[in-house]
Amino acid sequence: MKILVCISHVPDTTSKINFTDGDTKFDTNGVQFVINPNDEFGLTRAMWFKEKQGASVDVVNVGGPETEPTLRKALAIGADAAIRVNTEATDGFAVAKQLAKVVKDGAYDLVIAGRESIDYNGGMVPGMLASLIGANFVANCIGLEIEGTSAKAVREIDGGKETVSTSLPLVIGGQKGLVEESDLRIPNMRGIMMARKKPLNVMEPIDPSAETNATSFEKPAPKGAVKLVDADNVDELVSLLHNEAKVI
Amino acid sequence: METIEKELLRGGQFLVKETNCEDVFTPEDFNEEQQMMKEAVIEFNDREIIAHRERFEKKDYAFTEECMRKAGELGFLGVAVPEEYGGLGMGFVSTMLVCDYISSGTGSFSTAFGAHTGIGTMPITLYGTEEQKQKYVPQLATGEWFGAYCLTEPGAGSDANSGKTTAVLSDDGKTYKINGQKMWISNAGFCKLFIVFARIEDDKNITGFIVENDPSNGITLGEEEHKLGIRASSTRQVFFNDTVVPVENMLAGRGEGFKIAMNALNVGRIKLAAACLDSQRRITTTAVQYANERKQFKTPIADFGAIKSKIAEMAASAYAGESASYRAAKNIEDRIAIRQASGNTHQEAELKGVEEYAIECSLLKVAVSEDVQNCADEGIQIFGGMGFSEETPMEAAWRDARIARIYEGTNEINRMLSVGMLVKKAMKGHVDLLGPAMKVADELMGIPSFDVPDYSELFSEEKDIIARLKKVFLMVAGSAVQKFGPDLEKHQQLLLNASNILIEIYMAESAILRAEKNAKRIGVEAQEEQIAMAKLYLFNAVEIIKKNGMEGIISFAEGDEQKMMLMGLKRFTKYTNYPNVVELRNTIAEKVKAENKYCF
Numbered sequence: 001m002k003i004l005v006c007i008s009h010v011p012d013t014t015s016k017i018n019f020t021d022g023d024t025k026f027d028t029n030g031v032q033f034v035i036n037p038n039d040e041f042g043l044t045r046a047m048w049f050k051e052k053q054g055a056s057v058d059v060v061n062v063g064g065p066e067t068e069p070t071l072r073k074a075l076a077i078g079a080d081a082a083i084r085v086n087t088e089a090t091d092g093f094a095v096a097k098q099l100a101k102v103v104k105d106g107a108y109d110l111v112i113a114g115r116e117s118i119d120y121n122g123g124m125v126p127g128m129l130a131s132l133i134g135a136n137f138v139a140n141c142i143g144l145e146i147e148g149t150s151a152k153a154v155r156e157i158d159g160g161k162e163t164v165s166t167s168l169p170l171v172i173g174g175q176k177g178l179v180e181e182s183d184l185r186i187p188n189m190r191g192i193m194m195a196r197k198k199p200l201n202v203m204e205p206i207d208p209s210a211e212t213n214a215t216s217f218e219k220p221a222p223k224g225a226v227k228l229v230d231a232d233n234v235d236e237l238v239s240l241l242h243n244e245a246k247v248i
Numbered sequence: 249m250e251t252i253e254k255e256l257l258r259g260g261q262f263l264v265k266e267t268n269c270e271d272v273f274t275p276e277d278f279n280e281e282q283q284m285m286k287e288a289v290i291e292f293n294d295r296e297i298i299a300h301r302e303r304f305e306k307k308d309y310a311f312t313e314e315c316m317r318k319a320g321e322l323g324f325l326g327v328a329v330p331e332e333y334g335g336l337g338m339g340f341v342s343t344m345l346v347c348d349y350i351s352s353g354t355g356s357f358s359t360a361f362g363a364h365t366g367i368g369t370m371p372i373t374l375y376g377t378e379e380q381k382q383k384y385v386p387q388l389a390t391g392e393w394f395g396a397y398c399l400t401e402p403g404a405g406s407d408a409n410s411g412k413t414t415a416v417l418s419d420d421g422k423t424y425k426i427n428g429q430k431m432w433i434s435n436a437g438f439c440k441l442f443i444v445f446a447r448i449e450d451d452k453n454i455t456g457f458i459v460e461n462d463p464s465n466g467i468t469l470g471e472e473e474h475k476l477g478i479r480a481s482s483t484r485q486v487f488f489n490d491t492v493v494p495v496e497n498m499l500a501g502r503g504e505g506f507k508i509a510m511n512a513l514n515v516g517r518i519k520l521a522a523a524c525l526d527s528q529r530r531i532t533t534t535a536v537q538y539a540n541e542r543k544q545f546k547t548p549i550a551d552f553g554a555i556k557s558k559i560a561e562m563a564a565s566a567y568a569g570e571s572a573s574y575r576a577a578k579n580i581e582d583r584i585a586i587r588q589a590s591g592n593t594h595q596e597a598e599l600k601g602v603e604e605y606a607i608e609c610s611l612l613k614v615a616v617s618e619d620v621q622n623c624a625d626e627g628i629q630i631f632g633g634m635g636f637s638e639e640t641p642m643e644a645a646w647r648d649a650r651i652a653r654i655y656e657g658t659n660e661i662n663r664m665l666s667v668g669m670l671v672k673k674a675m676k677g678h679v680d681l682l683g684p685a686m687k688v689a690d691e692l693m694g695i696p697s698f699d700v701p702d703y704s705e706l707f708s709e710e711k712d713i714i715a716r717l718k719k720v721f722l723m724v725a726g727s728a729v730q731k732f733g734p735d736l737e738k739h740q741q742l743l744l745n746a747s748n749i750l751i752e753i754y755m756a757e758s759a760i761l762r763a764e765k766n767a768k769r770i771g772v773e774a775q776e777e778q779i780a781m782a783k784l785y786l787f788n789a790v791e792i793i794k795k796n797g798m799e800g801i802i803s804f805a806e807g808d809e810q811k812m813m814l815m816g817l818k819r820f821t822k823y824t825n826y827p828n829v830v831e832l833r834n835t836i837a838e839k840v841k842a843e844n845k846y847c848f
Contacts, residue, residue: 016843030847069280076284186291189323189336189346192284 001055001146001168004108005043006099006125007074008036008089008117009067019217026119026217028066035070038114042174044183045144046112047078053146056080058106062089062098068200075195076187082200090210092124099125100132101206108169109149115140115173126173135169142177256582259605260670260679262754263718266711269765272758273341273578275570276766282342289349292322293526297353304356304480305644309472312360312480313394313438320391324350325365329373330594334386340581340601341574344522348573352526355648356480359655362523363434363481364388366516368395371443371456374599375500375508380458384441393440398430398459398486399509406661408445409506411454413488415446417495424448424498426457426491432655436469437482444488445505453506456499459491466491477647511599514606516656518580521573521612524620524652528566531620531627531645533845535559538640539630540844549630553830556837558626561788563840564759564781565619567848572758573616576608607673608754610666614659615751617652624649660740663747668737670750671729685726688719692816700824706772706779707764709824710786714757716820717793721749723816724800731804745800752789759785777839778848780832787829794821 011017011031018027035043049055059074060083061067071082083106085098103111111130116123130137136151138144142161143154151170155162156177187195229237241248257265278286296315297304303311319325328343329335347365351358369388372380372395387393404411413428426446433442442459461467470485500508536559539550549555584601588594602609624646628635635642653659674681703709725746728736736743763782767775794817801813840846 030843069284072280073284073287076288186295186322187284187288188321189285189288189327189338191323192281192288193336193338195284196281 001049001053001110002106002108003046003049003055003057003110003112004103004106005039005046005057005059005074005079006111006113006129007039007043007059007061007071008114008119009033009061009063009070010036010117010119013037013118017219019219023216023218024214033067033070035073036114036117036119038116038118038173038175039112040184041176041178042112042114042172043074043077043079044185045174045178047185048179049110049146050078055110058083058108060085060099060102062087062095062205064088071200072195073187075198075200076191077185078191079198081198083203084200085203085205087205087208090208091212092122093128093212094208094210096125096128096132097207098205099129102203103129103133103135110146110151110168111135111171112144112174112178113171115175123173126171130171133169133171135171136166137171137173138164138166139173141172141174144172144174144178256586257579258679259579259603260607260673262608262757263670263721263750264680264684266715267757267761269761269768272571272575272761272765274762274765275574276762277574277578278341278345282345285342286345286349288322289324289346292319292324293350293353297350297357301354301641301644304354305638307472307474307479309437309480309482312356312482315357316360316364316394316438317391319350319361324361325369325391326389328365329369329385329389333373333381333389335389340584341577344519344573344577347519348522348525350526351523352530354480354644355478355527355651358523359434359478359481359651360394362516362519363396364394364439366519367397367512368435368439368441368443370515371397371499371508371512372458374511374595375456375504376458377496379496380499384458388441394435394438395441395443396433396435396439396486397512398433398442398444400432401429402431406658408509409454411445411447413444413446413454415448415455415457415493417448418492422495424457424493424495426459426488426493428488430486430488432473432483433486435482436484436486437472442467442486443499444493445509446488448502451503453503454509455502456505456508457493458497458499459488459493475651477644477650479647511603513656514602514609517609517613517662518573518576518602518605520652520656521569521609521616522577524616524649525566525569525573527620527645527649528562528569528616528623529846531623531642532559532562532566532840534641535562535627535630536840536846537844538634540841542632550837550841553834555630556841557830557833558630559840560781560784560833560836562623562626563836563846563848564784564788565623566846567762567778567781568755568759568785569612569616569619570848571762572608572755573612575758575761576605576612579608580605607666607669607750610657610662610669611747611751611754613656614653614662614666614747615755617649617659620652621646621649660744663751664737664740664743666750667725667743667746671725671736681722681726684718685722688722688726688816691719692723692812696819703824706767707760707782710760710783713786713790713821713823714753714760716822717749717753717756717790720793720797720817720820721746721753723813723820724749724797727809727813728800728804739804742800742803745796745803748796749793749800752792756782756786756789777836780835781848783827784829784832784836787827787832790821790823797821 012034015031020027046057050057057079058081059079062085089095113126138153140156142156145152149168151166326335327338327346331337401411415424415426444457444459445454447454466489468487473483542549584597587597627642673679759782763778797817
């Protein structure tokens, strides 16, 4: 089985988010980047397939050279090879187009993407990719078993779970549940050393034009101070909710 | 390789040579692989150690062992071990950074880690025969076996060569029988192998042996010691009662044990400095996070000058510690590479490479172990009453920090050793101290220049001060050597003063060189806080050097000589433009507050 894991290069969740150029660009200064957590669950599941059932695992990212450390971390965790499509990841469709080319060229059976990346939270890429390559698609995937060419996937649905059967070729939009947090791997020292020797192929993009462009960003307004109202003082609470918060 | 050799300072030479900032390695120089290693270690520390901190405080020795096994699985134990013996054969800087970032979770684990990878494994990789290395090192590198180091005895602590443990050769010449009692043995409770030092007949020096831990071979353990800190580090006595060891398990030659013990400690010392660094970062981060949250008088306490001052000092001392530790680590790595290129085996190269910088190793051990203690102390203070409670991490950090001033040679021994080694190097002609010391003596007699130098360039005044602080050391130590000759070693208080001067010079210079290098490559504005930390550190260093210089001078010089030297001290420690340290501290603290962490 040939598996491709899509890796987004995203700011660490604890990063301070700021914008530059009149709120049109994300300020990467001092920001630490990591593998998108949803993708990391997928990568870890892919490693399980590789080790228990036999599979090759490649990782791919659409982005500039600055994303290579993130790809190399995936190699250190155990992926066999990495591909970087050398263009800025603008909108979801632009990324899906690039990925479709990679999947077709590499004849992958299973593509594991995260349900969304935690930076812009578009959540569109896996579905678009599946459509572009004519593969089956499972969104919000929290469990995946493969046997031969058939797949059993568990989806998170509102308030419960849905189990679906499908077949390869398959694209999933995965998340926590594919594996648990405690299963996530810390790259070992030998893996880090080996990562240097594994292939990281840079591909030029096909038609990198974007269909949508971000024109500005806005941060949520800072939270105001909290007012504590004594439990006995219901009148004051009601008055504050009515007059100040204007919610009742 | 030649260019490295040309630029590379010898051990102790920092005192008489000026270093260019381009020639020092700084933490900002970590390559991508080192960066990835650092992140992996931090992740391990967060997930496996810090998340279970209370288990260490409850003396869960088995858990320490479990964490060590996990560290072994991730390859952390074999970083320094050559590849042919199952390790990763990484450079000295990489081994330092693993030791650095793995050590901040709890002193219990960092002690187990340090004892195993340093003094438990290194004596074999550095001094073992090929057979010994093949037989023992792979298991140690992977964490299948753990090692412990048996040097200290009830009657032999700082005086390590005075141990009473004996090794007696059997009649057939095939085995030694070891008898004796060893004390404060880290990892004793779960190790498979001991490095044991014992005396053969009436030898002047002790001899090292590799002894497998086998209770049926006369090895028994005392109860776990109950300690102020590092509570889950297994620390027990080890008794050898007619323990039979094959002659081929002798390490290096007969009587070589003291040398092994000392050289293993050189590595241990710089690694111990590394092991105190991330604790400082983490304590500073935890403290600033609390200070940003905690409100008194309707204001986050981080906004108060009294707290800002602490945060800035904590950050500046961590910054200087990092700067000096990685500067020395890279010198060692380069020296090892030079030696290997000139035909030394890896083993010889590593030994000589570290030995070359034994002075720096001692200075760092002392400086950083004291900095982490102060940092933890101020950490508690920022937390106020909460800091005194077991519920916050400050209390354990403070207790754990305490041992670092004692083990790997007490700070007093290391202080005296650093000056002693430097004087010896000068006597042997390895570092020319005499020439520069004579020049300083001449300068004292001459008329001082009243020209005001051009201090407009970044750090020009600070570098000038560093050059003059070096003169303080040369003046004090030079006169003391002249006065006392070999008897200098009996004047311990004077040696402590001299060493304090040396420490502050090395730390302050390293901080300035790092900030200068970063300012040059990233820009002065972007490095405003690093520049402030270097300046603040130097300001404090000058004050320490003034005091120690004065104490030293008064202790042995009288009359006109004393007067002249005290005037020299004043001249050498003078600022033309005093930095506004309050502003410096505010600059540093504002950055740390805004980032809500130690962010350098």
